[in-house]
Amino acid sequence: MSMPYAKLPAWADYGLIPVINLAVAFVVAGFVVLLVGENPFRAAAVLVEGAFGRGQGIAFTLFYATTFIFSGLSVAVAAHCGLFNIGGEGQGYIAGLGIGIVCLAFDSVLPWWLTFPLAIIAAAAMGALWALIPAYLQAKRGSHIVITTIMFNFIAASVMVYALVGFLKPPGSMAPQTRTFLEGAQLPKLNWVIELFGAKIRSAPFNISFLLALAMAFLVWVLIWRTRLGYEMRTYGHSSKAARYAGISETRIIIIAMMISGALAGMMALNPTMGDQHNVALEFVSGAGFVGIAVALMGRLHPVGIVLAAILFGMLYQGGAELAFEMPAISRDMIVIIQGLVILFAGALEHMFRPYVQALFASLSPRSVGIEAIKGKGA
């Protein structure tokens, strides 16, 4: 294996290898299911059936996917700039503060289509602000962004407890959450789109923020591959030395990339608060920021891949809920294990199977991995 990272055909690189990694992750997850004494094949069937079997399931799958598209994009934007933003959880959580304030202030006076843009701005601004400090510290003082963003996750959690217990909850209430938002801060549902295809939905929180997520995926694609800023970010991500040599300001690019990443993470808070629960409660993010890491790695940092991976994880979340209901030995925490395995095999061990795939390709068709050209020169 003298050339471990030699080029594979694009479809193998972007299609086959992620599928192999994912398959291995699921095989290992299958062993965990065996360990608790259930049949992994039946578990998989229940999971898929729960996620896509009925209109209700599809709507929930897409509802979960909405949040994961935002958090996946957030991780990807930072990753293109060579930064690991592990703080999406905290950036999304603190964005709940902005959303809460906007919604509580305007939900009785404005219609939803005016409150929504204001809340988007507030959420993005809070998320970006929460990413700004770690970004500044990384750029100016060289503090490791992974550690600072982890610390900021915990600080965000403390701030939110303080805010919810202190001034966001209605006076006299014991529960640390805001009052229920009025009509003016409830996002319209998109369930009718699925019903167009003949499915029936009792009630599902699938809402208009899904469209915002798709729009953001498109904008991220434009940003990364079609703008000068995106080019600079990718340059910095590939080689900070080359970027410096090309006259790209290190401070500027780190701060901008992290603020965009934070803004995207912040927007993830719109879906569960305004779209589903109609309030801001403790722990409403519930790990979605971390799911973004798995989603971004699975989607190979490309918006299309991220949308697909987000739907996959939405399926796991929705199907996992059904699974927990059908098989008492399996709890919803199975999803967390699968998530971890996906991060392990698609992220940390992403190159594990590459040499084997390459050897296979080389034996089947040497031209596809560029071996023949070298041989031809020799002869």
Add this chain to the structure above:
Amino acid sequence: MDLFNAIIQVLDSTIRLSVPLLLACLAGLYSERAGIFDIGLEGKMLVGAFAGAAAASVFHSAFIGLGMAILISVAFALVHGFASITHRGNQIVSGVAINFIAAGSTIMLGQAWFQQGGRTPALASDERFGAIIWPGADELRSVPILGPIYSELISGHSVLVYVAFLAVPFTWWVLFRTRFGLRMRAVGENPAAVDTAGISVAWLRYRALICTGVLTGIAGAYLSMVQNGGFVKDMTAGKGYIALAALIFAKWKPVNAMFACLLFGFLDALSIRLQGTPLPLIGKVPVQLMQALPYILTVILLAGFIGKAIPPRAGGVPYVKER
């Protein structure tokens, strides 16, 4: 005298609360000194806690529990090594993965095996590590000042507490007085030099990670078998990350690590003690501020405002033998 007793009590709980941090922090010290970032301390502690409590309750032995905790925790450390040393994967991604797998599998296996909502059965006293009463502790209790210090602070802890504090000088000795320690520090600073000297970089790093696994296993066992009489889901509650913060705070040095962990443990003990009581001069401090203080302090330190924290130079970079 009331104030004195209160201080003794706070210090006593400081020791109890800082032990898991200290063990995890020293664990992180081994791997980071060898050039492997370890975000997965949290996850390894969690599996250690679960394996310890589960084995102790099944085999009715605290020591089998401890052994199991160490074994499983080392296994997870080796997975981290496999990904980040053998396959040169991203060490942070691998650590995150380990945390997820640990969080999910402990709850799921716990629920499947014991059917108590992710808990393990409550441990009987002989399945836990009990307190060791030092000679004369009860007789000396009535002696003013020194009596309480001896009988409350020094005596009356479980064996793992003493293990944790003895691990500090031991780690210092290993790191700065043995050949292994010298090589380990070298591999974290300049692996190419170590390789040139004919020493295997990968094997050194694997050994460092085994040390990490042993210590996180003990830390986990402490949580589920000493501090608590059984495993509760997510019982590490971010302690692995605080340990990481303490490690940076301590600038990757063992004795500093002890003081950093005692400081963070003290803040924790104080925030529990002061819940709702107003302080003189400052007034009522929000509990949340006290809880966030270790993280805020770490950020300030990282920003370079309290001295500079310089990590091992090769940290986080997979070693490629030839380019």
